[in-house]
Amino acid sequence: MQALEKISDQRLFGGHQMRFAHDSKVLNCRMQFSVYLPPQAGQQDVPALYWLSGLTCTDENFSAKAGAQRVAAELGIALVIPDTSPRGEQVPDDPEGAYDFGLGAGFYVNATEAPFASHYQMYDYIAKELPALVEAELPLSPKRSISGHSMGGHGALVIALRESGRYCSVSAFAPISNPINCPWGQKALTGYLGKDESLWQNYDASVLLAEKQATLPILVDQGDADPFLAKQLKPEALQTASQSSGSELELRIQPGYDHSYYFIASFIEDHLRFHGLYLLPQS
Numbered sequence: 001m002q003a004l005e006k007i008s009d010q011r012l013f014g015g016h017q018m019r020f021a022h023d024s025k026v027l028n029c030r031m032q033f034s035v036y037l038p039p040q041a042g043q044q045d046v047p048a049l050y051w052l053s054g055l056t057c058t059d060e061n062f063s064a065k066a067g068a069q070r071v072a073a074e075l076g077i078a079l080v081i082p083d084t085s086p087r088g089e090q091v092p093d094d095p096e097g098a099y100d101f102g103l104g105a106g107f108y109v110n111a112t113e114a115p116f117a118s119h120y121q122m123y124d125y126i127a128k129e130l131p132a133l134v135e136a137e138l139p140l141s142p143k144r145s146i147s148g149h150s151m152g153g154h155g156a157l158v159i160a161l162r163e164s165g166r167y168c169s170v171s172a173f174a175p176i177s178n179p180i181n182c183p184w185g186q187k188a189l190t191g192y193l194g195k196d197e198s199l200w201q202n203y204d205a206s207v208l209l210a211e212k213q214a215t216l217p218i219l220v221d222q223g224d225a226d227p228f229l230a231k232q233l234k235p236e237a238l239q240t241a242s243q244s245s246g247s248e249l250e251l252r253i254q255p256g257y258d259h260s261y262y263f264i265a266s267f268i269e270d271h272l273r274f275h276g277l278y279l280l281p282q283s
């Protein structure tokens with residue numbers, strides 16, 4: 001069988017919006033993901049921005065709602081958009097079917113707890129298996145940046161801070177900034193990693209940023225009308241952490257914006273141009 005099965009391919013801004021399926025070894029299931037290839041990918045390998053989506057999303061929310069492809073086409077940056085959890089009948093879900101754990105809520109961690117550990121290895125899937133696959137099979141260079149929203153903003157920050165040599169820049173929209181101290185994070189980290197809170201620290205961007213100075217540029221946008229801001233997102237923890245390690249963080253509070261894809265669509269161009277500064281040769 002081919003490594004990638006193409007599910008769809010549609011022309012968009014001179015490039016291609018595509019969807020693929022493949023067998024994931026680390027997740028132990030069949031997965032789907034989306035890719036936008038800009039027109040420049042017809043001539044040469046192009047750099048890629050990996051986008052990590054939030055709770056309840058598949059790879060299709062960002063492709064359909066964020067409006068990122070026009071500027072990606074102009075800049076010559078591919079978009080690689082994975083799913084948010086392992087998938088399939090055999091993959092365990094939240095025991096009560098809640099939206100914030102299990103399917104659609106992998107939290108970008110490597111689970112150690114049964115019954116989740118046999119599939120929920122999203123950290124390794126995003127940081128290692130998927131880049132190796134798409135760079136081997138598609139016209140993508142190994143220059144990568146990473147971004148995401150909410151749960152995906154948490155994932156992007158954690159992966160970039162831990163694997164900084166593998167990424168040129170990181171950005172996030174309304175990230176879960178301090179998951180060890182919020183209900184979404186505490187539920188997910190207990191379920192995937194168990195009750196030993198010392199193991200949770202490796203998956204908390206504020207802890208990681210406080211411990212070690214960041215070596216890559218960081219941009220974060222947060223709406224001040226976001227209903228999840230105070231209880232779940234806590235961007236002030238990220239700000240304090242960056243100050244204590246002397247890291248450069250650009251945290252922008254956007255007046256009147258909520259948690260939705262309308263917020264993402266309003267600022268995605270800024271994020272693409274920010275990543276372009278580090279992914280593309282500057283004249």
Ligand SMILES: N[C@@H](CCC(=O)N[C@@H](CSC=O)C(=O)NCC(=O)O)C(=O)O
Nearest residue numbers: 054055056057061099149150151152261
């Ligand atoms: N259903 C839940 C909240 C679900 C939600 O808001 N999901 C966000 C991400 S939240 C953090 O990870 C999302 O991106 N949804 C998909 C979309 O297309 O908007 C509730 O109602 O509280």
